[in-house]
Amino acid sequence: MQRTDEEHRHDLTTRARHFAETELVHRAAEFDRSGHLPREIVRTMAEEGLLGAVVPERWGGHGLDPLAYGELTESVGKACASTRALLTVHTSLVCETLVERASDRLKEKYLTDLATGRRIGCFALSEADAGSDAASVTTSYLRKGEVFVLNGRKKWISFAGIADLFLVFANDNGVSSAFLVERDMPGVAVHPMSGFLGNRATHMAEVSFTDVEVPAENLVSGIGLGFGFVANTALFHGRYSIAWAGVAIAQAALEVMCEYAARREQFGVRIGSHQLVQKMVADAVTQVGAARELCRRAGRSRRERGADAVMETNIAKYFSSTIAQQVTSDAVQVLGGNGCWDQYPAERLFREAKILEIIEGTSQLQQLMIADYGYKKFAGRGRGGEDEAL
Ligand SMILES: Cc1cc2nc3c(=O)[nH]c(=O)nc-3n(C[C@H](O)[C@H](O)[C@H](O)COP(=O)(O)OP(=O)(O)OC[C@H]3O[C@@H](n4cnc5c(N)ncnc54)[C@H](O)[C@@H]3O)c2cc1C
Numbered sequence: 001m002q003r004t005d006e007e008h009r010h011d012l013t014t015r016a017r018h019f020a021e022t023e024l025v026h027r028a029a030e031f032d033r034s035g036h037l038p039r040e041i042v043r044t045m046a047e048e049g050l051l052g053a054v055v056p057e058r059w060g061g062h063g064l065d066p067l068a069y070g071e072l073t074e075s076v077g078k079a080c081a082s083t084r085a086l087l088t089v090h091t092s093l094v095c096e097t098l099v100e101r102a103s104d105r106l107k108e109k110y111l112t113d114l115a116t117g118r119r120i121g122c123f124a125l126s127e128a129d130a131g132s133d134a135a136s137v138t139t140s141y142l143r144k145g146e147v148f149v150l151n152g153r154k155k156w157i158s159f160a161g162i163a164d165l166f167l168v169f170a171n172d173n174g175v176s177s178a179f180l181v182e183r184d185m186p187g188v189a190v191h192p193m194s195g196f197l198g199n200r201a202t203h204m205a206e207v208s209f210t211d212v213e214v215p216a217e218n219l220v221s222g223i224g225l226g227f228g229f230v231a232n233t234a235l236f237h238g239r240y241s242i243a244w245a246g247v248a249i250a251q252a253a254l255e256v257m258c259e260y261a262a263r264r265e266q267f268g269v270r271i272g273s274h275q276l277v278q279k280m281v282a283d284a285v286t287q288v289g290a291a292r293e294l295c296r297r298a299g300r301s302r303r304e305r306g307a308d309a310v311m312e313t314n315i316a317k318y319f320s321s322t323i324a325q326q327v328t329s330d331a332v333q334v335l336g337g338n339g340c341w342d343q344y345p346a347e348r349l350f351r352e353a354k355i356l357e358i359i360e361g362t363s364q365l366q367q368l369m370i371a372d373y374g375y376k377k378f379a380g381r382g383r384g385g386e387d388e389a390l
Helices: 005-024 028-034 039-047 066-079 081-101 104-115 226-261 275-303 309-340 346-356 363-378
Strands: 121-124 140-144 147-157 165-172 175-182 188-192 205-215
Touching: 005 039, 005 066, 028 081, 028 346, 039 081, 066 081, 066 226, 066 275, 081 104, 081 121, 081 165, 081 226, 081 346, 121 147, 147 165, 147 175, 165 226, 175 205, 175 226, 226 275, 226 309, 226 346, 275 309, 309 346, 309 363
Parallel strands: 121 165, 140 165
Antiparallel strands: 140 147, 147 205, 165 175, 188 205
């Protein structure tokens, strides 16, 4: 019997929740301490269909809609931030971008392998001197017959340590282009990095390219479409993933804080009965609910390809990462000394939340874009504005 879309969607999100609850939540602290996400976790994610969740079935995925994918991301992210980061990088930044921006030829070559987890992809934009100002990357490309020759060095590349394929952004005299580079192409070298605040098990590395000859067909979209087109598409998807990651971490922190406040006694009563503790719980409940609704609003807009989908994604990412920072900080506060100890989850959640304010465009960059949108949308609508005079 043919399964309905709804059943299929339910099936995948249920599998994600089950995977998170049985294989991740009790091991997240171990992954964080060891700085290593085991291969078997990646394999299970592939077998469960999570790595290609949003990729159309034609290319080996499950065609999940944005709202269900958000739910799936929340389940995984609530259990383990590093594992969720694989969804952000591999599925959102790389697969979703290729679905939209790659030719059918490139999709045939790579997308099905990525969607089924036979290959792992990562996103190589940042460099030592090009972070927020990502258009200024100095990694270069030069056309030479049937190949492009790449030279340069990327920094902070999540999962580069285990990835088979890199989505690389390079410049040629200010003309930005994107390329798919295979790990075993001659001249590619991966240099592991360690010592991070959070996302510690994401196999972070620098990647250098020395006279790497990339076949011309591995150019994504076209010459000059790297930053403005391909990278912006990727960040649109990556930010949506990070927005849900904020909800996930904040929800986990809320549960930790409530559970502890209901148990711990001081001054002869449960600390949860102190009104100042109740304020932190009330704020957390409200903030998590509001962030989840903003994510859902962005999800609906993305599903309907709404005109404001990009900005609603930015708003959800900004709000959700901000409140994740506040809620996890309050969770540490409610747990007191135990909140500062790695035998309890609050300190890890606190560290993971901070990362969300940095990646996929810092909170300051989100503020700039949101303010710009605000002026365009609302200026002139106020009392005495030009619109009113019309
Ligand atoms: C855990 C982690 C994982 C990452 N994974 C990847 C990855 O997989 N691939 C990848 O390509 N990159 C990755 N990055 C890099 C990440 O994208 C950059 O760190 C981020 O874009 C910020 O750049 P930066 O660190 O150079 O900070 P900078 O750009 O130097 O910014 C420093 C500070 O200045 C502020 N600032 C900068 N410009 C402005 C402005 N115009 N107005 C106001 N304030 C401003 C910023 O908001 C920030 O507070 C990762 C980073 C981390 C921490």
